[in-house]
Amino acid sequence: MSSNDQPVNSSEQALEYVDSCNLPTSWATFRMHAFVETATGKEHIALTLGDVADGQPVLARIHSECLTGDALFSKRCDCGPQLELALQKISQEGRGALLYLRQEGRGIGLLNKVRAYHLQDEGADTVEANQKLGFAADLRDYSLCDPMLKHLGIESVRLMTNNPRKISAMEGMNVRVQEHVPLIVKRNPYNERYLSTKATKLGHLIQPDL
Ligand SMILES: Nc1nc2c(ncn2[C@@H]2O[C@H](COP(=O)(O)OP(=O)(O)OP(=O)(O)O)[C@@H](O)[C@H]2O)c(=O)[nH]1
Ligand SMILES: [Zn+2]
Numbered sequence: 001m002s003s004n005d006q007p008v009n010s011s012e013q014a015l016e017y018v019d020s021c022n023l024p025t026s027w028a029t030f031r032m033h034a035f036v037e038t039a040t041g042k043e044h045i046a047l048t049l050g051d052v053a054d055g056q057p058v059l060a061r062i063h064s065e066c067l068t069g070d071a072l073f074s075k076r077c078d079c080g081p082q083l084e085l086a087l088q089k090i091s092q093e094g095r096g097a098l099l100y101l102r103q104e105g106r107g108i109g110l111l112n113k114v115r116a117y118h119l120q121d122e123g124a125d126t127v128e129a130n131q132k133l134g135f136a137a138d139l140r141d142y143s144l145c146d147p148m149l150k151h152l153g154i155e156s157v158r159l160m161t162n163n164p165r166k167i168s169a170m171e172g173m174n175v176r177v178q179e180h181v182p183l184i185v186k187r188n189p190y191n192e193r194y195l196s197t198k199a200t201k202l203g204h205l206i207q208p209d210l
Helices: 067-071 079-093 110-121 126-132 145-152 164-171 192-201
Strands: 015-024 029-037 043-049 058-064 096-101 156-160 176-181
Touching: 015 145, 029 145, 043 079, 043 145, 058 079, 067 079, 079 096, 096 145, 110 126, 126 192, 156 164, 164 176
Parallel strands: 058 096, 058 156, 156 176
Antiparallel strands: 015 029, 029 043, 043 096
């Protein structure tokens, strides 16, 4: 057990580290670290591979929960393939980290995401659907990444993302984004509009239509 595997308990902390274990996958056996958000009780996970606390930049993915894409094979988005590709890339390097944040549906939650998908079935795009439900396009808060990365001993990252908002959110933290690594996966007919809307309305660094 490394010093970072020691449970931390402080009511002043926004995030409490709970425990770690091994997580064997098809690509590598990761170390899985569990955290709980003090204010909300939300549970978050980090996967690490290799020595991420050696001060060198860490290949990292900050992934927001998408039950439909990550676990239920939905083709409406690119989340599942991105999650898989990120874990593959980390495994290829033999070193890296993935933070799995429980911010389903860009922060609106699973039930509201189903409502948003219903509106999208009727013609709204992903941003319009959120707005019709009374939400901003993206409600996510990345501030928890800071204590998670600190706990893991990660000082700088090579961040795998196409989302400039994620990059700028990270820049406000103690962790340095040393490099932005694009994470482009194959499109399909069902996520074409979703990805084009990300590019045109949310500023994602992907082609509007390929
Ligand atoms: N509200 C809403 N959320 C969605 C929709 N499709 C996917 N999501 C959510 O969008 C989030 C995608 O998060 P990430 O995988 O971190 O990706 P990203 O912010 O798009 O940026 P990348 O790092 O480039 O992948 C997840 O929380 C999904 O649940 C949608 O149509 N509406
Ligand atoms: Zn998704």
